Every structure is written in structure tokens, then in C-alpha cells.
Amino acid sequence: MRTAVAGTLAELGDERPDLVVLCADARALALRFAARHPERSIDVGIAEANLMGVAAGIARTGRPVVVCGMAPFLVRRAAEQLRVDVAGPGLDVTVLGVGGGVAYGTLGASHHAPEDLGAVAAMPGTRVYSPADVHDARWAVRDAVGGAGPAYVRLGPRENHLVHAGDERFGPDGLLDGTLPADVLVVAAGATVAPALAAARAARERGVAVAVLRLVQVWPFPAAAVRAAAHGATRVVTVEEHDTGSGIGAQTALTLCGSWSGETAFLGIGHGPAPVAEQEGLFRHHRIDEAAVLDAVMLERGSM
Amino acid sequence: MPSLRSAAAARRRILGYARGRTVHLGSSLSVVDVLAEVLRRVHAADPGAPRSPVVLSKGHAVWALYALLAEHGHPRYTDAHGLPGHPADGFPGIDVATGSLGHGLSIAAGMAEAFRLDAQERPVYVVLGDGELDEGSVWEAAMFAAHRGLRHLVAVVDVNGLQQEGPTREVLDTSPLDRKWEAFGWRVVPADGHDADDLASALDLAEQADAPAVVLARTVKGKGVPFMEHDLAWHTATLDEARYADAVRGLEP
Structure with missing residues (x-):
């Protein structure tokens, strides 16, 4: 990058x-x-x-x-x-x-x-x-x-895996992966977009309709786009390499509060101690990796 | 603008601002002669040229700046109503919002860098307090300005020797200021911070220096009001009518 x-x-x-x-x-x-x-x-x-x-x-x-x-x-x-x-x-x-x-x-x-x-x-x-x-x-x-x-x-300090096509039209509302309405909406940004997309693929193979909203601009928060993407979903999962209380999870909650009801899971980084590990290991530790996102998506189906 | 006469009028205004609201009196009274001379130079420059910016890094002394701007004819500053306690953007004659100590020298250095890129020779003035020199960012900026050869950057330190909780030598001794600034690569010019001629000569030397230059202006906190001079009790104060009358008595034109 x-x-x-x-x-x-x-x-x-x-x-x-x-x-x-x-x-x-x-x-x-x-x-x-x-x-x-x-x-x-x-x-x-x-x-x-x-x-x-x-x-x-x-x-x-x-x-x-x-x-x-x-x-x-x-x-x-x-x-x-x-x-x-x-x-x-x-x-x-x-x-x-x-x-x-x-x-x-x-x-x-x-x-x-x-x-x-x-x-x-x-x-x-x-x-x-x-x-x-x-x-x-x-x-x-x-x-x-x-x-x-x-x-x-x-x-990112290293060359991240490509998750977007080179000719995509980025904008303040992010990009949608999948079709709406979806049963489960995943909202991700930055380095958690890759695990979110991978988890969504795995969930679709198991028959779950999942959409992923990939945010690039996270502030001003694209509230209207999140609200529209969540419409019809029964579960919203956010995943971020960020403090959970002040990132896209918190903003998603503020956006949907009062206008949407369903199950939620907010995956992010808490305040506890972390092991000495590379980024991937820390993603596993903080449960913001592909497996954790898949868990959060599939929970709605009662299959995990 | 005859700076001493203007400074006396400005002192009366500063005291007037403190009728009914809390004002940083001691620092405003110590720095007002320095600011008067800096503003005189800025406004005396070629009116066709872009005006030199003045960064009041010790922003709590903004009452001196307001008072002098009022003397320059800015009607916004004839009374204290609605005036912020530190310089804010959007007010006439205020070049840079300040208030967090230790920021102004960096901002002024950035302006000097930009003017050099634009091939403009105009000086950038920044006024600091001696207590403010406790902030490490001041010395980051001092090293930077010398390293970059920002010779049009002119700093003035209002050396009144007192900060909020006591004498600077007791709170955090930053002496010897002259040798410190010299060691950081600056030209140092001492001055009597209440003598308009001495300040003018010092600023002449500073502006002509081959490196960033600092005028160490020796001042008296609370200057001009005998019962406030050297007394930390007047660092901030609100004046009732009797106190105001006492204070302003020695400043009659």
C-alpha cells in the first residue's frame, strides 16, 4: 500500500x-x-x-x-x-x-x-x-x-491483499458486495474487508444470503447507505481493526437505533492485553478474523 | 503609531475589559508594549505589500492584542462582550487562533517556510511567554527553525519571570534563556520590554539577522498598575468598580 x-x-x-x-x-x-x-x-x-x-x-x-x-x-x-x-x-x-x-x-x-x-x-x-x-x-x-x-x-505498512477490482468506483457510501435485501449485512472497513468478504463467501456456500458493505470513507459516516443496506436484514455484523466503542460498530449502532430491529454483533478491538503477535495473530486474538466473522454471521442461522 | 502612548491607552482598555469578567491581567499588562511595537512595525510596512502575520503564542494575553487592535480602530474590541479568552479565528486582526501553549512557534515556522517557497521576504512575528518555554514543542520548533535557516522568523519572549503558580525559576527553571536560544542556533537580542525605543532597536536587529532571531524582552507582570506589578494575585482577575478606579488612576492620559 x-x-x-x-x-x-x-x-x-x-x-x-x-x-x-x-x-x-x-x-x-x-x-x-x-x-x-x-x-x-x-x-x-x-x-x-x-x-x-x-x-x-x-x-x-x-x-x-x-x-x-x-x-x-x-x-x-x-x-x-x-x-x-x-x-x-x-x-x-x-x-x-x-x-x-x-x-x-x-x-x-x-x-x-x-x-x-x-x-x-x-x-x-x-x-x-x-x-x-x-x-x-x-x-x-x-x-x-x-x-x-x-x-x-x-x-497499511505492507502490501495488503487485493480485495477490490482496479476499476471500481469508490465513493463516500462505500461498495456493496452481494445483493440486497440480504439476511445478514456485514459492515467492514480497511484490513477487515478481506476477512469479511472471505467469511461472506463461506456463509453463502452454506446457504446464507450475506451482503458486505465495504467502507473506505468512515467519517462522515455513511449513515444512509448503512440504513439502506440493513433494510430487510435480520442480523447486522460489524468488523473493524479498531476500538469497538468509537469506530464503525458504534456508528452503525447509532445509525440503526430506532429505525431497524434485529440481532447485532460488533467485532472489534477491546481494551484488554494482547499477546505478542503479527497482525494476523492479533486479528485471531481480537476475534476480527475470517473465522470470527463467519461465527457471527452463522449464529443467526443457529448452525454454529 | 506612537507605541508608548498607545500602550498606555491599551492598558486602560485592558483594565476596562476586566470590569465584570475574568481577564488574564498580569500577562496582558506585561506584553502590551512588546505587542504595540510589533503591531506598529506590521502596520507601518508598505501598505501595498502583504501584511506580516503576528502569532500570539501566549494566547491568554489576548486582551493586550484586543486593546491594541481597538487603538488601531477595530470597533469589535471596544468592549469585552463576546470576546473569547484566547485568540480565535474569525475576529478582525487575529492572524492565528492560539491558546494551547507551545504551539505558536511551530505555526510561525510553517508560515516562514511557506513565504520562502513563495519567494516573499516578509517577517513572521511570534510572541511567547517565558512560562510557555516549559513546553517541549517550543524547543522542537526552535531546532527546526534554525536547522531550516528561517531567518525571517522573529520571536519575542515576554520574560516577566512569573507563571501561573510562581516564579519561573521556582516552577521550572529555564535559565539561562540567552544561552539556551543561542545553543539552539538562534540569534539572541536582549531588550527592555517596556522601552519602545529599545524594543524597536532589538526588533531591527532581529529582522536583519542571518538566522531566526529571538528578542528576550525583560518585562514586569502587571506593568503600569503599581499594586499589580510582580504580584501573581493579578494573573487573572475580575475588577469591581472601586478596584478598577484604583487601577486606572495611574494610567490617566
Whole structure:
């Protein structure tokens, strides 16, 4: 995902002669941009608070800014600068956070950010994206930079499995896999789209009508699309590589509360301790992997 | 704008704002001469050129800025009704919203970077408090500005020696400020923060420096009101009519 986005960023630099890219001693995303536009590429060193403040200062002069870095340090260490200096005044700053969720696996809890999407979504006027593969990642970065105001894109540190076709038309309402009305609706975003799609295939083989709503933009939350997709379903399952209380599960619950009734399952990351494991192992531990989604889907049929 | 005369009028306004609502009086009174000189320079510049931004990083002293802007003819600031306690966007003459300490130097450095990209020579002014220098992000920004050679970045520190809970030397000693800033790659210019001529000379030197420059302006918290000077009790205060009359007496034009 990082290689693809680095190319997109370089293209945006060609198209937007005012675009400035900042990083904090983590240049992988910015290297291709910097090679073509060295004067508009700035490395501030390992200083995320200053990074976000400098981004705000540049953006206040009218230039769009892209900030690249590791998600945990951008959304936690620089949270106040992001909230007060960037989001408050609605500046055109796009933050590319690599390794949100638990993507950094065995590097440990300091390098995990299971709260990044919700934390940024809580800041005023932000758009938040959680792409699943290179195709929607490219779209998300272009949409984030091309729109007005602050945006955050969670990116994976490795090349994720392809889950989308290259020619799909991404948009703020996400993409539907399967047909409506479905007995079970699964709502997923980012790295849980792959296990959601795999579980849906397995469930269909067992005769269950399942639809998967694949979200790329998770904030503003596409409430109307979720409500429409849930219409007629008897069970809604959400699965996210994110804190369950502040992510797409919570937003789905808020959306459906009072207008839909049925069974629900909200799969996500809780607050308990986790083992030392790579991302896949942590998905198993937190029960956001294919098996867990299949369990949640099939429960409605009483077959598990 | 004759800055000292304007600052005296601004002090009266600051005290007036505190009739009926809580205002950061001590800091506003210490920084008002510094801000008066900075605004005088900004407004004296070529009217055809884009105005230099002023970032009040010690945002709690916004009452000094409001008062000076009122002296510059902004009617929004003739009374305190509806004015936020820290600089906010959307108010005339306010260039950057601040309030969380330790943010302004980074923002100003970003502006200086952008002006350099635009091949604009205009200075960017940022005013900090000495208590604010406790924040680590200030020193991240200081290193950054020197490393990047942002020579049009001009900082002024309002060195009044007092922060919310006591003397800065007792709460967190950041001395020696001159050697610290020098070690971080800045040109350092000391000044009497209540002497308009001295401030003007110091800012002249700072603007002409070959690196980012900081004016260390020695000031007195509560300056201009004898019973408030050096007294932390007036860090924030609301004035009743009797106290207001006492305070403003020494500031008659």
C-alpha cells in the first residue's frame, strides 16, 4: 500500500504545484515526491508536535499540505496540534497515518493505534478514510487531498491483499458486495474487508444470503447507505481493526437505533492485553478474523 | 503609531475589559508594549505589500492584542462582550487562533517556510511567554527553525519571570534563556520590554539577522498598575468598580 501511495503522492505533486509534503524522519511515503519536488518536501525530524504545527502554518498561507508518518505518533503525540491548529480552523492538511490499528504487530502496543480513526473523526470537520488495498488507498489519498479541510487516511505498512477490482468506483457510501435485501449485512472497513468478504463467501456456500458493505470513507459516516443496506436484514455484523466503542460498530449502532430491529454483533478491538503477535495473530486474538466473522454471521442461522 | 502612548491607552482598555469578567491581567499588562511595537512595525510596512502575520503564542494575553487592535480602530474590541479568552479565528486582526501553549512557534515556522517557497521576504512575528518555554514543542520548533535557516522568523519572549503558580525559576527553571536560544542556533537580542525605543532597536536587529532571531524582552507582570506589578494575585482577575478606579488612576492620559 505504501509503494502505491508514494506514487500517487508524487503524481499529486506534479498536478498541484503548491502542495507541500512533511514527514518526521519516516520518509518512505514521501521519497518519490521528494525526488521530484525537493523544495516542497520537508523532514522535521522526530518531532510530531512540531510537525503538525508546521503543517498548520504552511496551510494557513493557502497551500495544501500532506503529513506522512506512523499513525500512533501522529494521532496521539500530535493530537492537540491536530485538533487545535489544523482541524479547528479547517485547514487543508491531509494526514497519512501508516500502521493504524494493530498493523505493526510484534512491535508492540506503543506502535499500535486501534483508536486512530475514531480519535480523528471526533475532531471538527475532518474526513477519515480506512482503505483496504492499493486501489481504494489511491482513491482515498486523492479524495482526501482534493477535498476541502482536514483529512486522515489510515494506511497499511505492507502490501495488503487485493480485495477490490482496479476499476471500481469508490465513493463516500462505500461498495456493496452481494445483493440486497440480504439476511445478514456485514459492515467492514480497511484490513477487515478481506476477512469479511472471505467469511461472506463461506456463509453463502452454506446457504446464507450475506451482503458486505465495504467502507473506505468512515467519517462522515455513511449513515444512509448503512440504513439502506440493513433494510430487510435480520442480523447486522460489524468488523473493524479498531476500538469497538468509537469506530464503525458504534456508528452503525447509532445509525440503526430506532429505525431497524434485529440481532447485532460488533467485532472489534477491546481494551484488554494482547499477546505478542503479527497482525494476523492479533486479528485471531481480537476475534476480527475470517473465522470470527463467519461465527457471527452463522449464529443467526443457529448452525454454529 | 506612537507605541508608548498607545500602550498606555491599551492598558486602560485592558483594565476596562476586566470590569465584570475574568481577564488574564498580569500577562496582558506585561506584553502590551512588546505587542504595540510589533503591531506598529506590521502596520507601518508598505501598505501595498502583504501584511506580516503576528502569532500570539501566549494566547491568554489576548486582551493586550484586543486593546491594541481597538487603538488601531477595530470597533469589535471596544468592549469585552463576546470576546473569547484566547485568540480565535474569525475576529478582525487575529492572524492565528492560539491558546494551547507551545504551539505558536511551530505555526510561525510553517508560515516562514511557506513565504520562502513563495519567494516573499516578509517577517513572521511570534510572541511567547517565558512560562510557555516549559513546553517541549517550543524547543522542537526552535531546532527546526534554525536547522531550516528561517531567518525571517522573529520571536519575542515576554520574560516577566512569573507563571501561573510562581516564579519561573521556582516552577521550572529555564535559565539561562540567552544561552539556551543561542545553543539552539538562534540569534539572541536582549531588550527592555517596556522601552519602545529599545524594543524597536532589538526588533531591527532581529529582522536583519542571518538566522531566526529571538528578542528576550525583560518585562514586569502587571506593568503600569503599581499594586499589580510582580504580584501573581493579578494573573487573572475580575475588577469591581472601586478596584478598577484604583487601577486606572495611574494610567490617566
